[in-house]
Amino acid sequence: MPESSYIPWIIKYRPKSLSDYVDQEEAKTILLNWLKAWDRGSPTKKAVLLYGPPGVGKTSLVEAISKEMNCEVIETNASDFRRREDIEKRIKPAATKMSLSGKKRLILIDEVDGLSGTADKGGIETMLELTSITKHPIIMTANNPFHPDLKPLRDASLLIELKKLNQRDVVKLLKGICEKEKIFCEDEALKIIHTKNEGDLRASINDLQNLGLSFGKVTASLVNELIYYRDREVNPFDTLRNIFTSKYAWQSKLAVSHSQVDIDTLIEWLSENIPVQLTEPEDMYLAFQALSRADIYRGRMKRTQNYDLLTYISEMVGPAISLSRKKTKFKWIKYEFPKKIRMMSETKKARESLNKAAAKIAKVTHCSRETVKSEYIPMLRALYKVNKTLATQIMEGLKLEDDEIRVIVGKSKESTENTEPSSTGPMNAEESLRKFETSTKKMGTRARKKRSQ
Ligand SMILES: Nc1ncnc2c1ncn2[C@@H]1O[C@H](COP(=O)(O)OP(=O)(O)O)[C@@H](O)[C@H]1O
Ligand SMILES: [Mg+2]
Incomplete structure (x- = not known):
C-alpha cells in the first residue's frame, strides 16, 4: 500500500481553494464581502463567528479562503485549558501588529465553544478585548454559538451560518x-x-x-x-485511535465509554490492532498483558454474572492499554477489522443457507437443527464426494434450494448434469431419507473395512 494511504483523507482531501469547497454559496459570499470591507478599512464588525454542527466545513472554509486570498493564518491550537494564555501571549501581539511579510493576515480562533464554562475563566473577556483592538480580521468558529456565555462575543461579531451539505x-x-x-x-x-x-x-x-x-x-x-448510526458515539476505528493517543487515564476511559461497540467487540478490535499500532515489543507486551487480564475478568463476569467487574474490564481496555504505549511513536495507521467479525459478516449468507437447510432436514428427521448440523450434514457432504448424483437427488428430495445445497457440498458444487441420469426420477422426502440412511450405513461399513485392512 502506498505511503499516502496512511494520510487521513479528511486532511488529504481538504479543499485547496474556494473552488474545491462545495456549495455554501451564501456563507462564502458574506465572508468574502466582509474581507473586502477590511481591505477598504471599513468593516462594521472586526470579527466573524462562523457556526454550524461538527464536520460541516467551518475550519476548511477558513483554510480555503485564506489560501485563495494568499493570507497568512494565525490560529490557536493550544488545548482548551491553555487557550487563554495562548491568546494573550501569541495571538494578541500577532493581531495588533502589521505582518512583516506584507501578506494579509487572518486570525482564526477555532471552536470558541471551549471558552465558555469554567474550563478557562476569563477566556471570553480576553477574546472580546481582542476583537476590539485587532488590526486584522478575526474568524471564530463554534458548533453552538447560542450558549449564554457566548452572548457578548455574538454581539461583537458578524454571525455566519454553515448549513449541512x-x-x-x-x-x-x-x-x-x-x-x-x-x-x-x-x-x-x-x-x-x-x-x-x-x-x-x-x-x-x-x-x-x-x-x-x-x-x-x-x-x-x-x-x-x-457503519453505525453516529448518534454522537464513536466508531471502533476512532475509539482505538482515541485509546492509543490518550495522554490521561480519563481520556481513555471516555474513549471506551463513548464507543459504539460493546466491550466484547472492543476486545476483538484491540486484539487485532495492538500489534499494528504498538510496534515496539515492550509496549505490545504490556498492552496484550492488559488485554488478557480484561479477557479473564470478562470470563469471570459472564460466569458469575457479577457485572461490577465491568469497571475493571474498562480500566484494562482503556487506561491500561493507552499507558502501555511508552516507546512507540503514534502513527496514523489503517486499523484492521477483527478477523472474527470480518469472517462472520462475510459468511453471514452461508450461515443463513446452512440454517435453512438444517431446519428442513430437522423437520423430516425429527431431530434438532444442531444434530442435523453436526451429524447429517457432514454425512451428506461425504456422500456427495463419493456419489454426486445420489447425494444431489437426496438433497433435492429433501426440497433443499440451490444455495442450501451449495453450502452443504462446499463451494465447488459440480454440475450434476453430466453425471449418470437417475433411473428412478425425483424422490420425495421420506424416500430421500431412507436412501440417505442406507447409503451412509454403506459408507460406514466401507470405511470400517478400509480401516481394518
Ligand atoms: N463544502 C465542502 N466542500 C468540500 N469539502 C468539505 C466541505 N465541507 C467540509 N468538507 C470536508 O469535510 C471535512 C470536515 O470539515 P471541517 O472544516 O473540519 O469541519 P468543521 O470545522 O465544521 O468541524 C474536511 O475534511 C473537509 O475537507
Ligand atoms: Mg473545525
Missing part, C-alpha cells in the same frame, strides 16, 4: 475521493454513509476511508453492516 453534494464529493483513490463504490453506499452520519462530513469521509482501505470497495451491504 445536501446529500447530492456529499455523494458527489465522496465519489470524487473514491475515484482518486481508485476504490470501487456504490452510490447507494455513499447515500447511506451520509444518512448515518447525519451530515457530518468529517465522519463520512472517515467512514469512507476506513471501509475503502479495509475492503478495497465501499458497497451498500458493507456500509449497512459495519
Whole structure:
C-alpha cells in the first residue's frame, strides 16, 4: 500500500481553494464581502463567528479562503485549558501588529465553544478585548454559538451560518475521493454513509476511508453492516485511535465509554490492532498483558454474572492499554477489522443457507437443527464426494434450494448434469431419507473395512 494511504483523507482531501469547497454559496459570499470591507478599512464588525454542527466545513472554509486570498493564518491550537494564555501571549501581539511579510493576515480562533464554562475563566473577556483592538480580521468558529456565555462575543461579531451539505453534494464529493483513490463504490453506499452520519462530513469521509482501505470497495451491504448510526458515539476505528493517543487515564476511559461497540467487540478490535499500532515489543507486551487480564475478568463476569467487574474490564481496555504505549511513536495507521467479525459478516449468507437447510432436514428427521448440523450434514457432504448424483437427488428430495445445497457440498458444487441420469426420477422426502440412511450405513461399513485392512 502506498505511503499516502496512511494520510487521513479528511486532511488529504481538504479543499485547496474556494473552488474545491462545495456549495455554501451564501456563507462564502458574506465572508468574502466582509474581507473586502477590511481591505477598504471599513468593516462594521472586526470579527466573524462562523457556526454550524461538527464536520460541516467551518475550519476548511477558513483554510480555503485564506489560501485563495494568499493570507497568512494565525490560529490557536493550544488545548482548551491553555487557550487563554495562548491568546494573550501569541495571538494578541500577532493581531495588533502589521505582518512583516506584507501578506494579509487572518486570525482564526477555532471552536470558541471551549471558552465558555469554567474550563478557562476569563477566556471570553480576553477574546472580546481582542476583537476590539485587532488590526486584522478575526474568524471564530463554534458548533453552538447560542450558549449564554457566548452572548457578548455574538454581539461583537458578524454571525455566519454553515448549513449541512445536501446529500447530492456529499455523494458527489465522496465519489470524487473514491475515484482518486481508485476504490470501487456504490452510490447507494455513499447515500447511506451520509444518512448515518447525519451530515457530518468529517465522519463520512472517515467512514469512507476506513471501509475503502479495509475492503478495497465501499458497497451498500458493507456500509449497512459495519457503519453505525453516529448518534454522537464513536466508531471502533476512532475509539482505538482515541485509546492509543490518550495522554490521561480519563481520556481513555471516555474513549471506551463513548464507543459504539460493546466491550466484547472492543476486545476483538484491540486484539487485532495492538500489534499494528504498538510496534515496539515492550509496549505490545504490556498492552496484550492488559488485554488478557480484561479477557479473564470478562470470563469471570459472564460466569458469575457479577457485572461490577465491568469497571475493571474498562480500566484494562482503556487506561491500561493507552499507558502501555511508552516507546512507540503514534502513527496514523489503517486499523484492521477483527478477523472474527470480518469472517462472520462475510459468511453471514452461508450461515443463513446452512440454517435453512438444517431446519428442513430437522423437520423430516425429527431431530434438532444442531444434530442435523453436526451429524447429517457432514454425512451428506461425504456422500456427495463419493456419489454426486445420489447425494444431489437426496438433497433435492429433501426440497433443499440451490444455495442450501451449495453450502452443504462446499463451494465447488459440480454440475450434476453430466453425471449418470437417475433411473428412478425425483424422490420425495421420506424416500430421500431412507436412501440417505442406507447409503451412509454403506459408507460406514466401507470405511470400517478400509480401516481394518
Ligand atoms: N463544502 C465542502 N466542500 C468540500 N469539502 C468539505 C466541505 N465541507 C467540509 N468538507 C470536508 O469535510 C471535512 C470536515 O470539515 P471541517 O472544516 O473540519 O469541519 P468543521 O470545522 O465544521 O468541524 C474536511 O475534511 C473537509 O475537507
Ligand atoms: Mg473545525
